[in-house]
Amino acid sequence: MPSANRGAVWPLPPDAPPKSEIRVVVAMSGGVDSSVAAALLKREGFDVIGITMQLWPDDLPLGHRSESGCCSLTAVEDARRVAHRLGIPYYVVNLQEPFQESVIDRFADDYLRGLTPNPCLLCNQTVKFGTLLEKALELGADYVATGHYARIGWDPERERYVVRRSADPRKDQTYTFYGQTQAQLRHTLTPCGDYTKDEIRRIAGELGLGVAAKPDSQEICFIPDNDYRRFLREYRPEAHRPGPILDVHGNRLGEHQGIAFYTVGQRKGLGLAAGQRLYVVAIDPARNAVIVGRAEEVREWGLAVRDVNWVSVPGIDGPTPVETQIRYNAQPAPAVIEPAGDGVVTRFHEPQWAISPGQAVVWYDGDYLVGGGIIQGPLRPGADQAAGYTNPVPDREPTTAGRS
Amino acid sequence: MGTIYMDHAATTPMDPRVRAAMAPWLERWHGNPSSPYALARQARAAIDEARERVAALLSARPSEVYFTSGGTEGDNLAVKGVAWARQAHGRHLVVSAVEHQAVLETAKFLSRHGWELTIVPVDEYACVHPDAVAAALRPDTALVAVMYANNEVGTLQPIRDIAALTRARGVPLIVDAVQAAGFYPLDVDQLGCDVLIISAHKFNGPKGAGAVYVRRGTPIEPLLHGGGQERGLRAGTENVAGIVGLAEALALAVAEMDGVVPRLVRLRERLLSGILARIPDARPNGHPRHRLPNNVHVSFPGIDGESLLLNLDLAGLAASSGSACTSGSLSPSHVLVAMGLSRELARSSLRLTLGKDNTESDVDAAVELIAATVARLKEKPRVSLGPRR
Numbered sequence: 001m002p003s004a005n006r007g008a009v010w011p012l013p014p015d016a017p018p019k020s021e022i023r024v025v026v027a028m029s030g031g032v033d034s035s036v037a038a039a040l041l042k043r044e045g046f047d048v049i050g051i052t053m054q055l056w057p058d059d060l061p062l063g064h065r066s067e068s069g070c071c072s073l074t075a076v077e078d079a080r081r082v083a084h085r086l087g088i089p090y091y092v093v094n095l096q097e098p099f100q101e102s103v104i105d106r107f108a109d110d111y112l113r114g115l116t117p118n119p120c121l122l123c124n125q126t127v128k129f130g131t132l133l134e135k136a137l138e139l140g141a142d143y144v145a146t147g148h149y150a151r152i153g154w155d156p157e158r159e160r161y162v163v164r165r166s167a168d169p170r171k172d173q174t175y176t177f178y179g180q181t182q183a184q185l186r187h188t189l190t191p192c193g194d195y196t197k198d199e200i201r202r203i204a205g206e207l208g209l210g211v212a213a214k215p216d217s218q219e220i221c222f223i224p225d226n227d228y229r230r231f232l233r234e235y236r237p238e239a240h241r242p243g244p245i246l247d248v249h250g251n252r253l254g255e256h257q258g259i260a261f262y263t264v265g266q267r268k269g270l271g272l273a274a275g276q277r278l279y280v281v282a283i284d285p286a287r288n289a290v291i292v293g294r295a296e297e298v299r300e301w302g303l304a305v306r307d308v309n310w311v312s313v314p315g316i317d318g319p320t321p322v323e324t325q326i327r328y329n330a331q332p333a334p335a336v337i338e339p340a341g342d343g344v345v346t347r348f349h350e351p352q353w354a355i356s357p358g359q360a361v362v363w364y365d366g367d368y369l370v371g372g373g374i375i376q377g378p379l380r381p382g383a384d385q386a387a388g389y390t391n392p393v394p395d396r397e398p399t400t401a402g403r404s
Numbered sequence: 405m406g407t408i409y410m411d412h413a414a415t416t417p418m419d420p421r422v423r424a425a426m427a428p429w430l431e432r433w434h435g436n437p438s439s440p441y442a443l444a445r446q447a448r449a450a451i452d453e454a455r456e457r458v459a460a461l462l463s464a465r466p467s468e469v470y471f472t473s474g475g476t477e478g479d480n481l482a483v484k485g486v487a488w489a490r491q492a493h494g495r496h497l498v499v500s501a502v503e504h505q506a507v508l509e510t511a512k513f514l515s516r517h518g519w520e521l522t523i524v525p526v527d528e529y530a531c532v533h534p535d536a537v538a539a540a541l542r543p544d545t546a547l548v549a550v551m552y553a554n555n556e557v558g559t560l561q562p563i564r565d566i567a568a569l570t571r572a573r574g575v576p577l578i579v580d581a582v583q584a585a586g587f588y589p590l591d592v593d594q595l596g597c598d599v600l601i602i603s604a605h606k607f608n609g610p611k612g613a614g615a616v617y618v619r620r621g622t623p624i625e626p627l628l629h630g631g632g633q634e635r636g637l638r639a640g641t642e643n644v645a646g647i648v649g650l651a652e653a654l655a656l657a658v659a660e661m662d663g664v665v666p667r668l669v670r671l672r673e674r675l676l677s678g679i680l681a682r683i684p685d686a687r688p689n690g691h692p693r694h695r696l697p698n699n700v701h702v703s704f705p706g707i708d709g710e711s712l713l714l715n716l717d718l719a720g721l722a723a724s725s726g727s728a729c730t731s732g733s734l735s736p737s738h739v740l741v742a743m744g745l746s747r748e749l750a751r752s753s754l755r756l757t758l759g760k761d762n763t764e765s766d767v768d769a770a771v772e773l774i775a776a777t778v779a780r781l782k783e784k785p786r787v788s789l790g791p792r793r
Contacts, residue, residue, distance in 0.1 A: 049718070089717065091714050091717075093710055093714075135708075135710075135711055138708065138711040138781055139714055139715055139718065140715070140718070
């Protein structure tokens with residue numbers, strides 16, 4: 001194996017027992033990352049158990065049913081084959097109810113409230129490192145491991161568990177860990193974090209894992225056709241609730257089909273015949289209105305953050321410079337964060353495109369994930385500042401999924 | 405510690421004597437029973453002999469016995485075959501709420517294709533009451549299906565009483581006896597059933613071999629059309645070794661029943677009383693007396709049955725939380741739900757099914773392991789989660 005010198009796992013706490021006495025449940029999706037995660041841990045000498053979570057309720061309006069999504073039967077078969085090849089016990093556990101309550105229903109609820117949720121974050125926080133972790137502890141395990149590209153472990157200098165960017169910047173998934181408590185991180189292993197995707201595929205090939213060449217999944221696992229609007233129409237028919245499309249001055253420009261079908265920054269599908277390009281600037285659930293405006297009105301200098309969680313630091317006392325990521329796969333942007341009441345405000349050096357309430361904002365200090373929270377809304381310091389924007393307008397609408 | 409196997413309702417280990425009986429048909433005699441030469445005639449003769457043996461063990465005629473690939477095929481053949489054959493008479497099906505999925509899903513399939521389906525409820529012991537069956541019968545009822553013994557909770561059904569009703573009404577009675585075969589003498593005339601299904605691997609025979617008894621004169625259509633094997637009811641080259649193995653396994657089970665069954669009952673009682681002594685709030689399911697000799701089914705309030713099962717597996721005890729079908733995942737059992745158990749209690753249950761190789765020390769070790777695991781799971785670990793919205 002080429003990367004044998006690298007530790008597959010970040011430092012364990014000093015009082016950790018020998019690895020052979022540490023039981024690890026690997027959440028196996030049947031994909032290449034979690035398969036290699038299991039292989040790396042097994043090679044390190046841990047007592048490894050593979051588990052695939054059965055997540056979709058049987059009556060979900062799945063649209064074009066995915067053959068490859070992360071809890072399809074193929075996924076179970078792939079994961080089972082890998083587990084057999086590695087010689088580890090393997091189970092399928094039914095987590096349909098917690099997944100429906102904590103992820104699917106909240107995903108739908110958020111859209112109906114005019115927010116843009118990220119279901120993968122909800123799943124990480126409440127299912128993978130919630131229900132599955134509890135199940136793993138019940139099985140006598142000390143850790144849940146996943147195939148995420150993140151480096152997680154005990155930092156003796158900071159005397160806390162920290163999350164650091166992965167070795168592969170293009171695949172980094174640390175964003176999805178912003179909400180993890182120290183208690184959760186204490187039980188988390190992400191052995192792929194020290195490797196690049198290419199290396200992971202090579203290891204899979206060397207181990208003869210049949211999944212080495214499987215394509216990455218990109219969509220939300222319970223919406224295999226990637227059409228969240230179709231999903232909402234079928235899963236929550238009440239999402240169809242027409243209302244006004246207004247400009248920023250309150251003039252009515254048209255009618256929308258329901259605020260759930262719109263996200264900030266969206267241009268397509270507004271059905272407006274205006275002469276200029278208009279974008280969704282905000283969603284106003286109180287008036288059941290979609291507010292549209294020009295491109296520069298979609299840019300914001302700052303945002304208010306609620307439900308803040310600190311990861312690699314215990315907290316902040318005053319203004320702190322950070323790199324800020326406002327959605328999965330967004331370029332980090334320099335900013336200053338500062339405590340404000342219950343939450344934190346983030347002020348950017350340059351205005352940012354499409355601040356979507358409901359999405360997670362995550363702060364970094366170099367490699368370290370400092371913490372993050374849920375975007376409450378933009379800070380509006382004054383319209384004159386907006387003249388200085390420099391960011392180009394992206395051609396595609398912001399994605400709602402942070403794949404993980 | 406080696407594995408203690410207590411999931412005999414899922415499948416049983418093959419008896420070495422069965423294996424020996426099958427060996428010549430796997431190793432030497434490869435002829436197709438339908439071919440005209442000597443090599444094939446040997447195979448034909450073996451099937452004929454097996455059919456005679458099985459018929460005798462069921463008190464049936466050889467011409468009433470058909471070989472299949474197992475319980476699921478047998479259930480499908482019985483339900484679809486009789487429903488199709490009798491559709492001119494009527495398209496109404498009556499099946500109990502606790503049938504195996506192979507019956508229940510087949511009936512539901514037919515209900516999507518023009519048949520009407522009445523599902524007969526059960527009492528808190530999973531018992532089907534004959535008067536409930538009587539209430540479900542209609543002039544256009546094409547068939548009634550009630551299993552001999554429930555595969556999950558082990559309850560035996562009053563087949564004779566139900567048969568008296570169906571017989572009086574001229575409605576064919578289909579009895580899935582997959583779990584009962586090997587524990588009870590299956591005399592089809594005493595039972596009064598018209599179709600009866602068994603599967604070899606549940607009584608120490610091979611997987612992939614089953615038999616269906618069809619009383620002479622019962623209308624039935626084949627599922628598999630083709631070369632006319634099994635007198636046209638089940639086309640396809642016969643699984644000669646499997647058929648020989650099924651006959652041998654059934655003959656052995658019936659011959660040794662009088663010794664094995666009382667011993668299993670003693671082990672069952674030892675297992676159940678051991679569990680109840682160690683875990684006082686455990687709640688046994690199924691009928692206390694009218695039940696399979698090898699089945700213990702218990703709910704542990706507040707315990708996640710899935711975690712219990714996986715812990716027991718990791719510790720070397722093979723058990724079940726219900727029936728072993730689907731992708732290995734665990735959904736709440738339709739049987740427990742039909743008996744009126746809450747979803748929580750249904751999810752907290754464990755099925756242990758004994759076999760003739762289990763010993764008293766297996767039982768004691770299992771009790772120990774279950775008690776220790778349940779005690780540990782009661783101290784449910786909690787992890788504080790991130791900020792909730």
